[in-house]
Structure formats: C-alpha cells, structure tokens
Amino acid sequence: MTAARAAADILHRASGRRPRVGIVLGSGLGGIADRIAGSVAIPYTEIAGFPVPSVAGHAGRLVVGTLGGVEVACMQGRVHAYEGNGFDALKTAIRALKLAGCDTLVLTAAAGSLRTDVGPGRLMAISDHLNLLGANPLTGPNDEAFGDRFPSMTDAWDPQLRALLRDVAGTLGLDLAEGVYAAYPGPSFETPAEVRMMQRLGADAVGMSTVPECIVARHCGLRVAGCAVITNLGVGLGDGPVDHHQTLSAASAAASDLERLLVGFLERLHEKDGSRS
Template sequence: MTAARAAAEILHRAAGFRPRVGIVLGSGLGGLADRIGDAIAVSYRDLDGFPVPSVEGHAGRLVMGQLGGQPVACMQGRVHAYEGNGFDALKTAIRALKLAGCDTLVLTCAAGSLRVEVGPGRLMAISDHLNLLGANPLTGPNEDSFGPRFPSMTDAWDPDLRALMRRKALEQNIDLVEGVYAAYPGPSFETPAEVRMLKVLGADAVGMSTVPECIIARHCGLRVAGCAVITNLGVGLGDGPVDHDQTLRAASAAASDLERLLVGFLEGLNEEDGRRP
C-alpha cells in the first residue's frame, strides 16, 4: 500500500516523532512552515506516491516539528484537480498523515469572496462546501481499510474545531467570518455569470482546491478544520482583473493573521482535549 510506505518513510525521517495535526498550506501561505520548531523537511519527491505541485506558491515539501505546542506535519504546497493528474497522489498524502499518527487535518487556501462586504485580506472559517469539480476523489474501488463506501459529509467541517477557531480569533482580535466554500475546477477563473450562479447556490467564497482533501480526510476518520484567505472579490463584484499574481500578493499580506490564528488554534487543542469526555 503506497500510503503505508509513505507513512513509514515519514516516521523514519523523523525518528521518535509522531504528528498529531496535519496542515495543508495553500497558495502563498507556505510561510507558516518556517515557524515550526525542531523542523525536519522532506521533499514530496522522497515520499512514495506524494503529489508534486506544478504551481507557483507551492513548495512541495513536508515539514514536521512543533508548532503551537502540537506535533505537526505541514504540507507546504498542494496539487489541484486542474493539474490533470487525478486524485491518487492526494489520497496517498492524506492517508499517509493518518497512518503516521494524525487525528486532525487543518486545511488552508486562497479564495475569492462572493460577498462584497468580505474583501481581500479577510479570513473565512469554512463551515461547509460545494463540490463543483465534476469529480469525487473517492470514485473507484473503495479501500475499506480506510473508510466506508458511502461516507457521511454531515459536519464534514468539524463544528467544535470551528468554534475553537472562532474563540482564538476573538482572543487575538482577528477578523474571522464563516462561510461556504465552493470548489470550482479551474484553471481559468470564473466568469461573472458563474460568480452569480455560485452566489445563488449559497457559496460565500470560491477556489480550486481544499474540498478533495476534506472528503479524503473524512473518509479515513480525520477531523477537519479549514480557513480560507480572501484574496479578491469574485469577477464582476469588484474593480480590476483577477489573476494568480494578485492571489499570491494578497495571500502574503494576510499570512500574518492566518499564522497567528493557526498557532492559537493549535495551542487551543489542548484546552479542547480537557473539555472532551
């Protein structure tokens, strides 16, 4: 099993270390990995079956160590459906984190806002999602050792973890909203008509990632929390064009708030442990 081999390599590279929290960093958000203490970095190319990103802003390495008092394994970069390589490598990566010891997955991403009052630089805790990619990463034979054939997506984005994220945002005076994230195929940005359609469907933000990781993670029993960095207003909702350079610039500008929020969130997991029966 490819995921088992990758997990064994992760544990071998970081002898004596067992991660509890997996983190996936989106476009322009890789700087959080630089804050990890006692860090051990492994290229995705050295982990059997891991995805190798081809998009600017995605470094393509796994960084392990201590952050916010938690042992973490941080995926610095991700792959997307539009890169055309399917979901096998993504499944391998998420499942390898599970086998290596993770019980929680935190997903971050850059996204375009569909609400004019939530502009660039804001953070949005993901409360639910719309999978509009035209594909599901669990399509094909089910791997029963990881999860059921028909996994529930009720509360896919863990409400307790989201409540913790809200508390930490409030404590640190970070402006955090909540909303529904729509995953759109890309790589072209949405048209103004598509933006209007997404609003009718109930989406608050749109991006090209994140949902497949959530589905894979929930299938294998990981708890999932997510935070989107709003980098632009959807086409037709604001002035000027939307492009990837703008996404990277805006994500970089908001990265400080995201980093503070996630470190506080990780510190708060110990508090949450004390409340659970």
C-alpha cells in the same frame, strides 16, 4: 499499500516525532511552515506516492515539528484537479498523515470572496462546501481499510473545531468570517455569470482546491477544520482583473493573521489535551 509506505517514509525521516495534526498550506501561505520548531523538511519526492505540485507558490515539501505546542505535519504546497494527474497522490498524502498519527487535518486556501462585505485580507472559517469540480476523489474501488463506500459529509467541517477557531479569533482580535467554500475546477478563473451562479447556490467563497482533501480526510476518519484567506472579490464584484500573481501577493500579505490564528488554535488543542491527561 502506497499510503502505508508514505507514512513509513514520514516517520523514518521525522526522527521519532509523531504528528497529531496535519496542515495543508495553500497558495502564498507556505511561509507559515517557517514557524514550526525543531522541524524536519522532507521533499515530497522522497515520500512514496506523494504529489509533486507544478504551480507557483507551492514548495512541495512536508515539514514535521512543533507548532503551538502540538506535533504537526505541514504540507507546504498541494496539487489541484486542474493539473490533470487525478486524485491518487492526494489520497495517498492525506491517508499517510492519518497512518502517521494525525487525528485532525487543518486545510488552508487562498480564495475569492462571493460576498462584498468580506473583502481581500479577511479570513473565513469554512463551514461547508460545494463540490463543483465534476469529480470526487473517492470515485473507483473503495479501500475498506480507510472507510465505508458511502461516507457521510454531514458536518464534514467539524463544528467544534470551527467554534474553537472563532473563539481564538475573538481572543486575538481577528475579524473571522464564516461561510461555504465552492471548489471550482480551474485553471481559468470564474466568469461573472459563474460567480452569480455560485452565489445563488449558497457559496460565500470560491477556490480551486481544499474540497477533495476534506472528502478524503472524512472518509478515513480525520476531523477537519478549514480557513480560507480572501485574496480578492469574485469577478464582477470588484474593480480590476483577477490573476494568480494577485492571489499570491494578497495571500502572503494576510499570512501573518492566519499564522496567529493557527498557532492560537493549536495552543488551545494542546491545552485541551492537557486537561484530559
């Protein structure tokens, strides 16, 4: 099983560390991994079956160490459906984190806002999602070792973890929005008509990732929390064009707020673990 080999590769290189929380960093957010203490950086090419990103802003390495008092395995970069390589490597990566010891997955992403009251630079906790990719990573034979054929997506984005994000944001004075994330296929950006469609469907933000990882994570029993960094207003809602350079620039500018939120979130998880010991 490729995921088992990948988990073995991670644990071998991690020098005795046993990560509890997996983190996936989106476009322009990879610098957060630099805050991980005592870190070991493992190129994806050295982990069996791991994805190799082809998009700018995704370094393609796993950083294992301690953040906020918690042992973490941080994916510095991800792959997307539009890269055309299917979901096998994505499934391997998420399942390997589970087998390596993670019980929680924190997903981050750069996203466009579909609400004019939530502009660039804001953070948005993900409360639910719309899968508009036209594909599901669980399509094909089911691996019963990881989960049921028909996994429930009720509370896919864990309400307790989301409440913890809100509480930490309030303590830190961060203006954390909350909403539904729509996964759009890409790589072209949305048209104004598509933006209006997603608004009518109930989406609050749109991006080209994140949802497949959530689906795979829930299938194998990981709790999932997510936070989007709003980099722009959707096409037709603001002035000027939307492009990937703008996405990377705006995400990098907001990364410090996301870093504070993530560290505070992990510190609170660490405190909760201590209270149960």
